[in-house]
Amino acid sequence: MTENSSALPIDVLVDRPTPGVVVATVSGEVDMLTAPSLRTVLADEIADCRVLVLDLAGVSFLGSAGLAVLVETSHEARRRQVELRLVAAGRSVRRPLEITGLDEVLTTFPTRDDAVGAPG
Amino acid sequence: MTENSSALPIDVLVDRPTPGVVVATVSGEVDMLTAPSLRTVLADEIADCRVLVLDLAGVSFLGSAGLAVLVETSHEARRRQVELRLVAAGRSVRRPLEITGLDEVLTTFPTRDDAVGAPG
Amino acid sequence: MAEVDVDGTEVTVSEHEPSTTTSEKPAPAADVEVRIAAAPAHLSVVRAVAADLAMRADFTLDAISDLKMAVDEACSELISRAVADADLVCRFTVEDEQIHFSAEAPTGSAVPPSRESFGWRVLTALTDAVSTWVVPGGDGSQVLRFDLVKKRADVVGL
Amino acid sequence: MAEVDVDGTEVTVSEHEPSTTTSEKPAPAADVEVRIAAAPAHLSVVRAVAADLAMRADFTLDAISDLKMAVDEACSELISRAVADADLVCRFTVEDEQIHFSAEAPTGSAVPPSRESFGWRVLTALTDAVSTWVVPGGDGSQVLRFDLVKKRADVVGL
Ligand SMILES: Nc1ncnc2c1ncn2[C@@H]1O[C@H](COP(=O)(O)OP(=O)(O)O)[C@@H](O)[C@H]1O
Ligand SMILES: Nc1ncnc2c1ncn2[C@@H]1O[C@H](COP(=O)(O)OP(=O)(O)O)[C@@H](O)[C@H]1O
Numbered sequence: 001m002t003e004n005s006s007a008l009p010i011d012v013l014v015d016r017p018t019p020g021v022v023v024a025t026v027s028g029e030v031d032m033l034t035a036p037s038l039r040t041v042l043a044d045e046i047a048d049c050r051v052l053v054l055d056l057a058g059v060s061f062l063g064s065a066g067l068a069v070l071v072e073t074s075h076e077a078r079r080r081q082v083e084l085r086l087v088a089a090g091r092s093v094r095r096p097l098e099i100t101g102l103d104e105v106l107t108t109f110p111t112r113d114d115a116v117g118a119p120g
Numbered sequence: 121m122t123e124n125s126s127a128l129p130i131d132v133l134v135d136r137p138t139p140g141v142v143v144a145t146v147s148g149e150v151d152m153l154t155a156p157s158l159r160t161v162l163a164d165e166i167a168d169c170r171v172l173v174l175d176l177a178g179v180s181f182l183g184s185a186g187l188a189v190l191v192e193t194s195h196e197a198r199r200r201q202v203e204l205r206l207v208a209a210g211r212s213v214r215r216p217l218e219i220t221g222l223d224e225v226l227t228t229f230p231t232r233d234d235a236v237g238a239p240g
Numbered sequence: 241m242a243e244v245d246v247d248g249t250e251v252t253v254s255e256h257e258p259s260t261t262t263s264e265k266p267a268p269a270a271d272v273e274v275r276i277a278a279a280p281a282h283l284s285v286v287r288a289v290a291a292d293l294a295m296r297a298d299f300t301l302d303a304i305s306d307l308k309m310a311v312d313e314a315c316s317e318l319i320s321r322a323v324a325d326a327d328l329v330c331r332f333t334v335e336d337e338q339i340h341f342s343a344e345a346p347t348g349s350a351v352p353p354s355r356e357s358f359g360w361r362v363l364t365a366l367t368d369a370v371s372t373w374v375v376p377g378g379d380g381s382q383v384l385r386f387d388l389v390k391k392r393a394d395v396v397g398l
Numbered sequence: 399m400a401e402v403d404v405d406g407t408e409v410t411v412s413e414h415e416p417s418t419t420t421s422e423k424p425a426p427a428a429d430v431e432v433r434i435a436a437a438p439a440h441l442s443v444v445r446a447v448a449a450d451l452a453m454r455a456d457f458t459l460d461a462i463s464d465l466k467m468a469v470d471e472a473c474s475e476l477i478s479r480a481v482a483d484a485d486l487v488c489r490f491t492v493e494d495e496q497i498h499f500s501a502e503a504p505t506g507s508a509v510p511p512s513r514e515s516f517g518w519r520v521l522t523a524l525t526d527a528v529s530t531w532v533v534p535g536g537d538g539s540q541v542l543r544f545d546l547v548k549k550r551a552d553v554v555g556l
Contacts, residue, residue: 009284009454029287032316033280061287063312064362095305099365129296129442149445152474153438181445183470184520215463219523272443275431285430285450292446296439 027058030066147178
């Protein structure tokens with residue numbers, strides 16, 4: 001068995017709709033393979049914003065490596081007094097959050113517009 | 121290795137929107153496992169109509185066992201002077217028809233409404 | 241070594257083959273066996289197989305999602321603990337109302353994953369029965385194994 | 399025995415292992431090996447693996463669809479010709495710009511599929527190289543094998 005170097009099945013797009021607000025839109029599968037790149041992008045972006053919106057609507061799989069990135073990002077956000085808002089739509093994101101009880105710890109919104117427009 | 125008896129991944133719904141017209145709506149995967157049930161349904165329906173619309177829009181895989189059913193049904197339709205109309209939308213149906221040249225032999229429509237409404 | 245967890249999951253962590261889990265029943269031959277290099281790049285293939293089998297076995301959408309996550313969790317753990325260049329072997333058996341999954345890979349440590357870990361809590365939350373243990377492989381090596389059962393429809397929670 | 403078909407597909411049908419196909423190069427170990435009972439119920443698992451690998455290897459949507467159909471065609475042929483209770487073994491190797499697929503199952507007949515058949519025409523239309531042959535298995539048995547190559551992006555046609 002060999003290891004192939006296929007394209008990473010994850011995309012993270014970063015957008016700044018208003019000053020101080022960063023929206024990171026993630027699509028693809030967040031697992032042991034791809035969680036490190038998500039971690040890197042979020043660690044960069046969190047350094048320079050007031051509100052970080054993490055849009056997971058396009059995520060088709062969220063494993064515990066991905067959940068760990070969410071937990072770490074939430075700790076880092078608290079430390080830096082950044083507000084972290086998740087967009088969690090669809091079973092493949094909502095179910096892992098529910099199973100682990102993280103939906104009660106993290107702030108989630110059904111759509112990106114709800115998350116960006118929420119009172120700060 | 122054992123053989124399991126899971127639910128067949130195919131559904132065929134039969135509908136008669138106007139007298140003489142039968143619409144068979146197929147969804148799921150048409151392969152060596154499921155083609156026989158499609159063959160049975162179509163052989164029944166073709167005996168009693170003037171126009172047979174075969175709506176494949178919900179088909180997610182069409183293998184050569186499924187193509188063979190289309191070819192047989194088309195022969196049977198010609199023999200019985202029934203008009204056979206296929207609804208072929210989406211790559212998973214259009215690509216196999218193109219690759220085999222069957223798109224030039226069978227009459228296809230992009231939507232069910234087009235197929236049902238076509239002049240006889 | 242088997243116990244019943246707070247949420248009803250039958251759980252076992254052992255350094256020997258557990259004596260009271262589903263794995264001990266005379267196992268039917270697997271329906272599908274998948275062998276991959278023990279590397280994160282191949283996790284998605286195993287999830288794809290799990291999803292296809294669960295869909296065809298008419299699992300609820302929640303149960304399909306849970307099985308994918310449980311299979312991913314077990315395989316991720318095996319990959320983290322696998323020796324270099326190891327293969328990971330997965331076996332799926334579709335039974336009446338459930339899917340039985342087992343996976344194994346050679347490991348360097350004789351100690352199975354801790355049941356205090358987050359990963360283990362996730363596995364017990366996602367499945368109806370789960371066990372893990374280390375068995376001796378050939379020439380002094382060790383093999384880590386996971387065995388889990390997921391029912392077609394169920395209510396689970398951490 | 400290898401020839402180039404009208405559409406550029408390299409094709410081989412042989413009763414011996416072909417001497418000029420990709421299968422003869424020192425084969426890299428497979429990335430993924432899938433073993434199923436040789437029965438139609440398991441075809442969709444093999445297609446799911448093919449689709450997952452091709453997607454991650456950034457195949458065009460047409461090429462993904464073609465690979466699924468080619469894999470299904472080869473496995474259907476193997477299942478039709480397999481002896482009772484046989485296993486079907488599939489191996490996928492992801493190379494730079496292509497996926498190499500091979501599959502085999504024990505068969506009762508020493509004669510490989512005819513290149514006049516509809517199935518063979520479909521296979522050559524869908525792939526960039528395809529070969530099939532029968533090799534002796536253990537104790538007088540025969541094994542039928544398919545080997546095919548699909549590139550990441552291509553224009554094909556019957
Ligand atoms: N409730 C939780 N939800 C999501 N992730 C968690 C949770 N608890 C721990 N984690 C993450 O899981 C990882 C491992 O957690 P831990 O419980 O310490 O397990 P281990 O003992 O295997 O290290 C850590 O990176 C942590 O961020
Ligand atoms: N051009 C075609 N398109 C679709 N199906 C076809 C075509 N030609 C043959 N078939 C179907 O494929 C099956 C086998 O065809 P054939 O060419 O006789 O192959 P074989 O020699 O393997 O029997 C038949 O059931 C036939 O209906």
